[in-house]
Amino acid sequence: MMSRPYDVDVAVAGAGFAGLNTALAVSRAGRSVTVIEARDRVGGRTKPGHLAGSVVDLGGQWVGPDHRRLLALAARHRVALEPQFDAGAKLIDYQGQVRPYTGLIPALPVLALLEVDRVMKRIERMAAALAASAPWNAPDAAALDAVTVAGWLDAHVRTKGARMLMAVAVRAVFSAEPAEISMLFFLAYLRASGGLEPLVSVRGGAQQDRFRGGLHQLSERLADEVGRGRLRLSTPLLAVEQDMDGVTLRLGGGDSLRARRVVLALPPALLGRLAGQPAWPALRAGLNQRMAMGSVIKCHVAYATPFWRARGLAGEAVSDRGPFSPIFDGTPEGVSHGVLSGFLEGEAARRFTVAPPAIRRQAVVDTLVRLFGPPAASPIDYVENDWLAEEWSGGCYAGLMAPATMTGFGPVIRQPAGLVHFAGTETAIDATGYVEGALESGERAAAEVLDALRSTP
Amino acid sequence: MMSRPYDVDVAVAGAGFAGLNTALAVSRAGRSVTVIEARDRVGGRTKPGHLAGSVVDLGGQWVGPDHRRLLALAARHRVALEPQFDAGAKLIDYQGQVRPYTGLIPALPVLALLEVDRVMKRIERMAAALAASAPWNAPDAAALDAVTVAGWLDAHVRTKGARMLMAVAVRAVFSAEPAEISMLFFLAYLRASGGLEPLVSVRGGAQQDRFRGGLHQLSERLADEVGRGRLRLSTPLLAVEQDMDGVTLRLGGGDSLRARRVVLALPPALLGRLAGQPAWPALRAGLNQRMAMGSVIKCHVAYATPFWRARGLAGEAVSDRGPFSPIFDGTPEGVSHGVLSGFLEGEAARRFTVAPPAIRRQAVVDTLVRLFGPPAASPIDYVENDWLAEEWSGGCYAGLMAPATMTGFGPVIRQPAGLVHFAGTETAIDATGYVEGALESGERAAAEVLDALRSTP
Known part of the structure; x- marks a missing residue:
């Protein structure tokens, strides 16, 4: 034939x-x-949205200094970088209290801080020991692949603060709960990006820069x-x-x-x-x-001004009760308004994908008011994208x-x-x-x- | 319109x-x-196969006394039951040694036996506490759903023997490794069938009877x-x-x-x-x-006679190294030849779905020789069904x-x-x-x- x-x-x-x-x-x-x-x-999994007269990214938006192919693509097309704004204090909402902090690790009880340091180092070592192209060949691959990240953290992390922070990091990186992913997969994913710290960092990390006009x-x-x-x-x-x-x-x-x-x-x-x-x-x-696929709804909230900056805040926040967390300053360069951008992730995304849009928006704004105070109650514009509802993605950021x-x-x-x-x-x-x-x-x-x-x- | x-x-x-x-x-x-x-x-997920002049089930085959709808269907159509043969000693292949045993629980060191009893009772209690129609509403649902069965067993079972036996039971019931399934799902599945013991049992359990001519x-x-x-x-x-x-x-x-x-x-x-x-x-x-879906390849091996019966064996066996486990006497009633039926499950199914058919058959026969002795080396017929390769099932027995x-x-x-x-x-x-x-x-x-x-x- x-x-x-x-x-x-x-x-x-x-x-x-x-x-x-x-x-x-x-x-x-x-x-x-x-x-x-x-x-x-x-x-x-990238797409444009419109907010307060500017174009924003409703999907992928950041680039890290190690992302050489993406940086080369941008350079080839003369698309400029905008540093992710992070001047000032960040906020952590933990056990009902909102506290400012600076640096990578939030203000937690000292025992929790020591444990975070110890656990992060241990995780970095475990990740670094994997072969990037074949993590399944590691001698302890079967054991690491038999437990969830939640199960591993439960067995190896004692302080509530350290557990909370690790869960926040997992949600931020995977838009999934620690219970959803294999410990081996978690480590292999870290291995592919040089570790956990680069993945959760702004300066020097995967959230260092955005693109003028959007990724x-x-x-x-x-x-x-x-x-x-x-x-x-x-x-x-x-x-x-x-x-x-x-x-x-x-x-x-x-x-x-x-x-x-x-x-x-x-x-x-x-x-x-x-x-x-x-x-x-x-x-x-x-x-x-x-x-x-991961579960995430990305939301941008515009205000007349970036009012948090005047109060010495970076616009960056994490919360243990959310539902809107983490949050970053999403203000484009060269505009007078301010933008707070963030995510409903994992379980929160599942809960709010079935909520009416007005309820979802209110939950987002309520979180911002709790974190950034009464001025956050009066947005001038709002845009969101529910990646769970995108038939041709099936979720975001990635397959887990x-x-x-x-x-x-x-x-x-x-x-x-x-x-x-x-x-x-x-x-x-x-x-x-x-x-x-x-x-x-x-x-x-x-x-x-x-x-x-x-x-x- | x-x-x-x-x-x-x-x-x-x-x-x-x-x-x-x-x-x-x-x-x-x-x-x-x-x-x-x-x-x-x-x-x-049921289908007929042909072996040594008889029809055998290449998929679902057993019925338990609680399966009232299936029993009613058979009664309506005058399809007779055949009790699953289990007279005589069963075999357990554990840590390189093959031993006979009778009853539900194989011969293991006494500490392991005591622990199996304790763990099974605990699991039965946990399963019974769930609401069959909404196991996700249990107070500890989130915690139970955050760990794999492997992770739970690792935390709650100390003896090697008890761990092995629980893993064998999980593979037999789910055709999956204990690492693949959530503890909450495991318990809910047990809850839907009255517990673990009915699921792994012949007499009084889900393997009590077959159907003359096949399910x-x-x-x-x-x-x-x-x-x-x-x-x-x-x-x-x-x-x-x-x-x-x-x-x-x-x-x-x-x-x-x-x-x-x-x-x-x-x-x-x-x-x-x-x-x-x-x-x-x-x-x-x-x-x-x-x-x-679960991962399973079902295999039937025919011999000139059911030679194991003459040696006082039930034809039932489990093995910690497999790959062919568990095994049952699959001889139809009224024939002179004998049949041993069993499964490549979970990891073994994944390994052998990509093996050439002759290698797969040899691995099955080799397991039978190890368990039942030299006469098992000379089958007169063989038939198998790789459910992983069935496009319109995507695996068996069920979605996990x-x-x-x-x-x-x-x-x-x-x-x-x-x-x-x-x-x-x-x-x-x-x-x-x-x-x-x-x-x-x-x-x-x-x-x-x-x-x-x-x-x-």
Whole structure:
């Protein structure tokens, strides 16, 4: 039987940073490429919103100094950095009391502070001992993958303050409860970004800078580089049919696309939706069943002025009762109004995704009033994005592994299935979970398919 | 805009026991119903296989004395029970030694035996304290849902022997490692079947009897009762589109089916594949991401005679190193050959799903030789079913909950999404995970849709 002719050398599914970066590398190597995307926009888990006359990021927004690919992309397109404002005191709301603090670690009883230091060092050591590309091979991998982070903290952390702070850190990094994720996955994720401290820090860490005009616009610039003619938006992928010679993608609306190789730049939870013919390998299908997305609703609240700055506050806060935590100063440079940006995460996101919008907004404002005082009661604008309700993300920030997933299924995460390759920040070795990881995964997936195409006629 | 006319009152997706029992109740109430099924057969996670001239169950096979719906179905169709053979000594392979034992608990050091007794009683008490219909409401639900069964056992069981035995029990009941499931889910599952002892027992328990000719045939009889004209096999469901007046199911091959109400009788992991329009409620989508299926390969090995019986052995065995464990005498009544039936479960299933068939068969036979001696080296026939590789099950026996799933998402498991209702053994309050639970869920889902149809014109 004659095969149907190829439409392109490489088809990429998903026009987030991973898929776009895959397509760019493929295209630059002289191979034809088409990117299909279910949404009517590029950018995946980044997207623009409008607040008090400015554009804000409703998804991914920060960049750290180690995110060299993302920084290079911004430099290439002359998109300027804006340092994350953090001058002044931060606030911690703990056991019913709001206290200011400076530095990385909040004001807690001294025993708790000592334990936080000890536990963080221990966690950093444990993370550093893992091989970034194969954390499942560690000698104690099975034991670490048999417990949740909550279970591990319960067994190894004694003071309430240290436990609370570790839970706050887990929620902030994963938008999940410590009970949701495997200790091994937690450590591997830290390993991929150089440890816990860089992940939770502003200066020198993953929250150091934002982009003037928003991170989301870099996906638009990347799409421009790929070439708009190579993108098909509003085109959901339904099924992936492979034969000896190529792959046919069945698309929404009855259309299809035939390629020599395919890169699926989607989180595993979305891969689980795709029918495969032949059926997906058992362990790949199993992994797709086991990487639920984080739970987060991101909210920006605008005020007439950044009133907290005048009171010596950085606009940064964490709370043990939330529901809105953590919070950062989200004021764009060059405006007169002020913005407080933050998150409903994990259990709070689940509780408020089913609440009426007015109740949700009130809960956010109420938290801000408790933390920043009465002026926080009078916002001039509000915008939010419930990533749990985004059909084509299924949650944010990233796919997470429950216990026994990394040891049982982790080794297949970057393993091609026939002529189909995988990208997406979940597959990244460097900075997994971040836009930087998405870009890295695109480079790797592109290298895989280019290599495969070179070795076939 | 005029709505498209209804094809049926109720459309059911999935022709396992849950979907068929839904359809039967709907049809008996005088409502029109169509069942669509992706496979070319009914029966879901039960199916027939052929071994040494007999028919064997490649999936679900046993029935316990409490499974009143399944027993009634068998009685209605005059399908006889065959007691599970268990006369004689059982074997335990532990720390390199194979020992015979009788009764429920294997021969272990006395301290381990005392601890097994204590731990089982404690677990039974904890399970009995839960509300079967809402285990997430228990006062300690959050704490129990924050740890894996492995983590709980590690904290509460000291002797190696007791830990091993609990792990063997978890694998046997869930076809999963103790690290994969939440302690709260484990207890709730036990609660739904009256405790751990009934689940792991032959006499008086969930393995007491089999069906002459196989359990799978009862799905055929149930399909006959529904009426073959109401079934559409080989018809995958792709998408579920709801409006104010009804539901349109988009089917493979471009066809569609319009109904007033729909019952999806599929495990959550398969629900996760279905596009919804409007998009599924966030917590429903989240649950679908979080109930991975168990991992199991079921194998039957036939010998010229049931040689173990002559040596006073029951043919029942468990092993701490496996990989083939547990094992039962699977000999059908009235044949001269003998059958040993068993499972590659959890981690062993993952390891052997990617092994060549000959290597897998050899590992099974090697385990049997270690346990039952040299005669086990010469099987006359062999048949297996890798449920991990079954695209339309995604694993077996059932969907499992990792930590934080039951408290975070459990309450939506039986919650209709608009005009769409949910069945399947995962949604059962009674005997969840078993065929009995599937039948119960069908009764409940049918009652829901019939009630809804009565209250709409």
